[in-house]
Amino acid sequence: MKERLNEVKHQYEKGNLSRRDFVKYLGIAGVAAGLAGGPFGMIRQAMAAGRIRFDGWGGTTSQAFRRYAFDPFTEATGIRVIDGEFGDMDSYLTRVIASFPPGGEFNLAHLSGVFDYARYVGLEFHTKLDESKITNLSLVMNAMIEPYRKITPDGLSAVPYNLGQTGIAYNTKYISRDKAENLGASLLWDDEISGRLGSWGDWRTNIWYAALHTGQSPNDIQDMDAVWNALSAQVPMVRKYWASGAELMSLLANEEIHATVAWSGRVAHLQDQGYPIAFLAPNGCYSWQECIFVMKGTDIDVAHQLLDFMLAPEASIAVAEGQMYPPSLDPSKVELTDKIKQLPAFDPTGKLEGYLFADPEYWNANQLAWAERWDRIRARG
Amino acid sequence: MKKFNWQPWALLAPSVSAIFFLLVVPVLFVVVYSFWLRAPTGAVIPDFQFGNYARFFEDFFYPSILIRTIRVSLICVFLCLIFGYIPAYFFHRSKSRYRQAMILLIMLPFWISFIIRTMSWVNILGANGFVNHALMKIGLISEPLSLLYNEGAVLMGLIQFLLPFMILNIFVSLEGIDKNLLEAARSMGCNEWQAFKEVTLPLSLPGVSAGCLLVFVLTAGTYLPPMILGGAGNEMIANLIFNRVIGTLDWPFGSAISVILLILLGTIVWTYNRYLGINQLFNAFKGT
Numbered sequence: 001m002k003e004r005l006n007e008v009k010h011q012y013e014k015g016n017l018s019r020r021d022f023v024k025y026l027g028i029a030g031v032a033a034g035l036a037g038g039p040f041g042m043i044r045q046a047m048a049a050g051r052i053r054f055d056g057w058g059g060t061t062s063q064a065f066r067r068y069a070f071d072p073f074t075e076a077t078g079i080r081v082i083d084g085e086f087g088d089m090d091s092y093l094t095r096v097i098a099s100f101p102p103g104g105e106f107n108l109a110h111l112s113g114v115f116d117y118a119r120y121v122g123l124e125f126h127t128k129l130d131e132s133k134i135t136n137l138s139l140v141m142n143a144m145i146e147p148y149r150k151i152t153p154d155g156l157s158a159v160p161y162n163l164g165q166t167g168i169a170y171n172t173k174y175i176s177r178d179k180a181e182n183l184g185a186s187l188l189w190d191d192e193i194s195g196r197l198g199s200w201g202d203w204r205t206n207i208w209y210a211a212l213h214t215g216q217s218p219n220d221i222q223d224m225d226a227v228w229n230a231l232s233a234q235v236p237m238v239r240k241y242w243a244s245g246a247e248l249m250s251l252l253a254n255e256e257i258h259a260t261v262a263w264s265g266r267v268a269h270l271q272d273q274g275y276p277i278a279f280l281a282p283n284g285c286y287s288w289q290e291c292i293f294v295m296k297g298t299d300i301d302v303a304h305q306l307l308d309f310m311l312a313p314e315a316s317i318a319v320a321e322g323q324m325y326p327p328s329l330d331p332s333k334v335e336l337t338d339k340i341k342q343l344p345a346f347d348p349t350g351k352l353e354g355y356l357f358a359d360p361e362y363w364n365a366n367q368l369a370w371a372e373r374w375d376r377i378r379a380r381g
Numbered sequence: 382m383k384k385f386n387w388q389p390w391a392l393l394a395p396s397v398s399a400i401f402f403l404l405v406v407p408v409l410f411v412v413v414y415s416f417w418l419r420a421p422t423g424a425v426i427p428d429f430q431f432g433n434y435a436r437f438f439e440d441f442f443y444p445s446i447l448i449r450t451i452r453v454s455l456i457c458v459f460l461c462l463i464f465g466y467i468p469a470y471f472f473h474r475s476k477s478r479y480r481q482a483m484i485l486l487i488m489l490p491f492w493i494s495f496i497i498r499t500m501s502w503v504n505i506l507g508a509n510g511f512v513n514h515a516l517m518k519i520g521l522i523s524e525p526l527s528l529l530y531n532e533g534a535v536l537m538g539l540i541q542f543l544l545p546f547m548i549l550n551i552f553v554s555l556e557g558i559d560k561n562l563l564e565a566a567r568s569m570g571c572n573e574w575q576a577f578k579e580v581t582l583p584l585s586l587p588g589v590s591a592g593c594l595l596v597f598v599l600t601a602g603t604y605l606p607p608m609i610l611g612g613a614g615n616e617m618i619a620n621l622i623f624n625r626v627i628g629t630l631d632w633p634f635g636s637a638i639s640v641i642l643l644i645l646l647g648t649i650v651w652t653y654n655r656y657l658g659i660n661q662l663f664n665a666f667k668g669t
Contacts, residue, residue, distance in 0.1 A: 088627075090627045090628050090629075090630065091627045093423065093630065094626060094627050094630060097423065097424070097630070119422070119423070122422045123422050123423065123424060195527065203628070235613045235614070236613070238612070238613055239527075239530050239612060240529075240530045240612055241612075241613060243608070250503075254507055254508055254509045255508050255509065256507060256508050256529065256530075367629065368419070368421070368629050368631070371628050371629045372629060372631075375621075375624050375625075375628065376442050378613050378614075378616075379442070379446060379613075379614065379616045379621070380613075380614060
């Protein structure tokens with residue numbers, strides 16, 4: 001509607017439209033906006049002027065965004081970034097669906113994985129970005145942009161922002177590096193750490209590692225029975241299925257668990273704090289990328305400004321160092337710092353060859369059945 | 382013709398409206414959702430059917446979680462009764478001038494967030510927590526005990542949360558006993574224990590039953606302690622509802638499970654009211 005109004009104003013200024021018709025159009029547009037958005041929508045829009053909402057993973061990740069991207073952005077533009085947090089992708093999507101109108105209370109979100117991008121597009125929460133207004137997008141690795149283009153060939157609704165891996169974290173006081181590297185994914189089924197094993201509650205991650213343990217390709221599992229059997233055998237060995245990055249760090253730091261699937265950035269934080277935690281990226285390690293997704297109904301001009309600001313090398317590098325996940329910036333185009341080059345999941349080539357990402361179609365198609373089956377296995381204990 | 386008296390209705394309107402919009406309407410939404418379907422994207426399809434209810438009962442997995450919930454709730458009621466009666470009786474018999482302050486201390490945990498109170502057990506029962514640290518320090522154990530992420534830890538978190546409800550209900554019931562009855566029992570030759578057994582205990586049963594009902598209902602609907610302090614196999618029905626709604630975006634099925642839980646708890650409350658009277662529940666809060 002904003003574009004249409006600008007067009008009408010332009011026609012009026014050119015003299016192609018009478019003053020009377022121009023005022024009449026404004027009136028009709030106002031009523032239409034009121035009807036479409038309802039009284040709550042109008043109030044919300046009035047309140048939203050000069051601010052934008054961003055929802056992210058909380059903890060150290062949120063701190064990095066706030067400090068290195070949002071506060072400087074507000075200082076530069078005067079636009080406030082309201083910084084919300086979520087525990088996981090599924091609970092956030094539930095909140096988005098439950099908002100009024102669905103998706104309307106949210107603007108930008110730090111979504112995980114291309115499959116989440118596909119889910120949001122499937123639910124029609126997406127918008128269409130004008131890439132010419134996000135000039136720093138040209139610095140981003142093509143390998144990270146292409147998966148999104150396949151889903152929305154007409155235009156992106158998000159910009160890739162960082163990448164990471166869900167590998168295996170283990171305490172070197174109790175598990176030797178040799179043993180971990182020899183066992184690979186099967187370390188998560190090692191009897192010697194039974195009762196001191198952790199895992200994320202997420203169905204996708206558990207199935208992924210069960211596929212690796214049973215010698216299958218996670219994106220093309222042929223023998224699901226073997227996967228379920230492996231998971232059933234693993235559940236009694238697991239001390240805790242953690243629910244957030246903070247809980248993961250606490251369990252490892254307090255030695256409640258000695259090995260678990262883990263997010264590379266969180267492990268890097270623990271290593272930085274001096275804990276004897278190593279990160280193992282076994283063959284077929286679960287790699288993922290995160291994007292900043294723009295929700296339907298967002299003030300697109302403000303979104304363009306914020307995305308461009310966040311992708312600027314100064315902000316992107318600082319955020320990457322803060323959250324300890326490599327940025328989406330192409331190392332062949334942007335000189336990255338030594339600290340970033342040493343982060344787990346960093347790819348100096350910028351081509352991401354050899355990185356295994358989840359196939360969004362495959363995983364989303366199986367979500368309902370597999371998530372439910374996984375819950376059953378876990379609940380039986 | 383008798384003139385319509387609108388005044389009582391006008392006076393009732395605010396509270397009736399509040400109950401209608403804050404309680405009845407949300408529950409109605411849940412009931413309506415429970416008859417709808419989930420689309421592959423996670424959206425809800427408004428198509429009336431009973432499939433969600435059939436799905437719950439066709440597969441023993443779901444009833445088994447309900448049975449586990451009832452079992453844990455009953456254990457929790459039993460433990461709260463044991464650990465609640467003693468302090469309630471102590472407060473009742475106490476002549477200390479600090480009695481009121483002691484009763485107030487029971488309410489103190491309510492001033493702290495339930496999440497924080499539940500999380501605090503991680504620091505008490507954890508591998509590096511207070512209990513293990515103390516036991517290792519005095520040489521009783523050489524390796525930390527596994528005290529967390531099991532049913533025992535869940536019960537610990539639940540009892541900590543629910544014990545005040547039990548204590549207060551029993552205490553108020555004890556306070557309501559006519560002291561002359563005890564004196565009469567003593568004058569007829571009863572010793573202290575016999576007086577308790579013949580007079581105090583039977584007359585405190587309404588408070589006991591009210592406390593048991595509250596503890597049972599609150600345990601059956603609890604979500605946090607199993608999530609924070611439980612491990613695999615310790616999930617209860619509220620966790621199942623959360624997983625269905627959040628994990629798979631299956632709002633209709635999650636709603637159906639919620640309605641089944643609502644019916645179960647409603648039946649228990651109705652039965653209680655039929656035989657014991659729901660007003661017993663409010664006595665505790667009147668007395669504090």
